Amino acid sequence: MANQDFVGIPSQVDTRALNRGASDFQRLRRGLLFNYLILGAGAILMIVPFIWMISTSFKPQAETVSFPPRLFPINPTISNYIDVFDRANMGRLYWNTTFISVIKTVFNIYTSALLGYIFGKFVFRGRDVIFYILLSTWIIPFEVYLIPLYLMTVQVGLANTYTALIVPEIFTIYAMFMFRQFMYTIPTELIDAARIDGAGEWYIFHRIIIPLSKAALFTLIAFYFMWNWNDFLWPLVVIADQDKYVITVGLATFVGEYWSQYGVIMAGASLAIIPILALFIAVQRFIIEGVVLTGLKG
Amino acid sequence: MxxxxxxxxxxxxxxxxxxxxxxxxxxxxxxxxxxxxxxxxxxxFSFFISMHEWSLFGNVSPYVGFDNYALLAKDSLFYKVMWNTMYRTFAGTFLGAFCSLIVALILNPIKRGSILLRLIYFLPVMTSVIASATIWKWMLQTRFGLLNQLLSYVGIQPVAWLQSTTWAMPSIIVMGIWGGIGFTVIIYLAGLKGIPKDYYEAAEIDGASSIQLALKITLPLLKPVVSFVLITGVIGGFSGGFQAIYMMTGGGPLDSTRVLALHIYDYAFQRMFMGQASSMSFVLFAIVLILTLVQFKLQRVDWEL
Structure with a gap:
């Protein structure tokens, strides 16, 4: 999880789009065309690798190595995809990765929301000291943990198990920090009112705080699911058994074995990428709407 | 009541x-x-391990004090690794920050299609590095790769991108920029949102051109965001690069892309020198710690913000 350094969470996304319509025409005249041209060219550079991946994945082997390069295969085939499912045990990889990502994400988000709530909304002795001590672990690179955590895993007999993949990452500092920030947007009077009405602390957390945190919640769920799905180094080190591989490790191994069968390799890469992209694009609008709504409310 | x-x-x-x-x-x-x-x-525990000659095989792990660190100081490969790490970190961070800044600046005034554009630039961020490295390795393939095939149209001889000590690291850096640009753009856009519109309107009334607006208003006011991007980029860069390099070159050719993260993994889990690898991870830790303190000093990060 080395890549979770920073995400612009909520309130960062464009609320301005809503009140900008009037000046749009003027701006366009002032040369937005130029902006579109540059951004368009950049966008093509950004998606060429994906297009080439999909294009190659539908080509028979002979076409992948032919000149000149063709965007559309002459004899499109799906045999590459069938091959990947057979040889890389793709169904198994999907199941393993989904299973682990879902469990990790649930733990990550639940514990972070709970702790964010506690650090953000309660006043008790030692609160800030504890918070900053936990926060300090944010800066430590995972490479520092790699060796000791692995040896500890072996010592307690958890090497090559899913427990070893999940347990060290149950708590996560980044989401906790984000939730704590988000708690400042929730009025404390609301919580006090619920207490006066006799609501228990857990009831307040589950029925008031969590529903009110939806915007942060969905954004963080999306990002954590993505990070957990794409996690590589720790599964590579801990899991030895091919049946227990997650998709990134499975793909890396597969690429190592079948390099030069480019069609099959690209089919494998597509299968590793597509579910997470589809999911993200599906919830993307929802996330942005949630962000815009909370932005307006706040 | x-x-x-x-x-x-x-x-x-x-x-x-x-x-x-x-x-x-x-x-x-x-x-x-x-x-x-x-x-x-x-x-x-990691520090303890770094004080020993530690291997998974064999039960004896003799105490060696700071020998592992002393070995690093004398190891020419380790110096090469540090050089590679800095090369990748600084080139990648500064080029990436520059490209993202350009994209953010020209994306900022756009309304129509802005969400779609942002999504496209963000696609590689969502993709696992393992998968994108696989695609790039294929595109950079010497004989059949897309890049060399396209270059042949303009008469450029095929380049062995990932097998050349000159080109392997730049290739990896470019792929890293491609993979991270969407992320940085979002940070910049958030920063740009914080600049009051009145400034621009006042300057426009005074007849300032759009280039003047960018140079005299946007950039100075965006400076804190730029330095945040640069410093977090450098901090992340020192421990980064593992997945891309593991997939694309494995550290080669001739160790020209061997960076610290890969070196630590290689020593710990391929060569089984866990003590030596731990001492390297502590060097990494020290670097990151110092850089973070510098960041706090420079930015006085306000966590309560």
Missing amino acids: IQTIAQKFTGRRSTLRAAEHRFIVIALVPTIIFYAIVKFYPIF
């Missing part, structure tokens, strides 16, 4: 406080135990 207020000021209040207390304890105690075991103990 009166009843609830009455309850608040009578006996119920103390039971509520006890409930809160219990709630906090139930949540915090497991958290603290977890952090102690999984986040703090391993750091000391």
Whole structure:
């Protein structure tokens, strides 16, 4: 999880789009065309690798190595995809990765929301000291943990198990920090009112705080699911058994074995990428709407 | 209403406080135990390992004091690794920050299609590095790769991108920029949002051109964001690069792309020199710690923001 350094969470996304319509025409005249041209060219550079991946994945082997390069295969085939499912045990990889990502994400988000709530909304002795001590672990690179955590895993007999993949990452500092920030947007009077009405602390957390945190919640769920799905180094080190591989490790191994069968390799890469992209694009609008709504409310 | 207020000021209040207390304890105690075991103990353990000649094989791990660190200081490969790490970190961070800044600046005034464009630039961020490295390795393939095929149209001879000590690292850096640009753009856009529009309107009335607006208003006011991007990029860069390099070159050719993260993995899990690898991870830790302190000093990061 080395890549979770920073995400612009909520309130960062464009609320301005809503009140900008009037000046749009003027701006366009002032040369937005130029902006579109540059951004368009950049966008093509950004998606060429994906297009080439999909294009190659539908080509028979002979076409992948032919000149000149063709965007559309002459004899499109799906045999590459069938091959990947057979040889890389793709169904198994999907199941393993989904299973682990879902469990990790649930733990990550639940514990972070709970702790964010506690650090953000309660006043008790030692609160800030504890918070900053936990926060300090944010800066430590995972490479520092790699060796000791692995040896500890072996010592307690958890090497090559899913427990070893999940347990060290149950708590996560980044989401906790984000939730704590988000708690400042929730009025404390609301919580006090619920207490006066006799609501228990857990009831307040589950029925008031969590529903009110939806915007942060969905954004963080999306990002954590993505990070957990794409996690590589720790599964590579801990899991030895091919049946227990997650998709990134499975793909890396597969690429190592079948390099030069480019069609099959690209089919494998597509299968590793597509579910997470589809999911993200599906919830993307929802996330942005949630962000815009909370932005307006706040 | 009166009843609830009455309850608040009578006996119920103390039971509520006890409930809160219990709630906090139930949540915090497991958290603290977890952090102690999984986040703090391993750091000391790692330091302990770095003081030993530690291997998974064989049960004897003799104490060697600071020998592992002394070995690093004399190891020419380690210097090469540090050089590669810095090359990748600084070139990648500065080029990436520059490209993202350009994209953010020209994306900022756009309304129509802005969400779609942002999504496209963000696609590689969502993709696992393992998968994108696989695609790039294929596109950079010497004989059949797309890049060389396209270059042949303009008469450029095929380049062995990933097999050349000159080109392998730049290739990896470019792929890294491609993979991270969407992320940085979002940070910049958030920063750009914070610049008051009045400034621009006032300057426009005075007849400033759009280039003047960018140079005289946007850039100076965006400076804190730019330095945030650069410093976090450099900090992340020192421990980064593992997945891309593991997939694309494995550290080669001739160790020209061997960076610290890969070197630590290689020593610990391929060559099984865990003590030596731990000492390297502590060097990494020290670098990151110093850079983070520099960041705090420079930016006085306000966590309460």
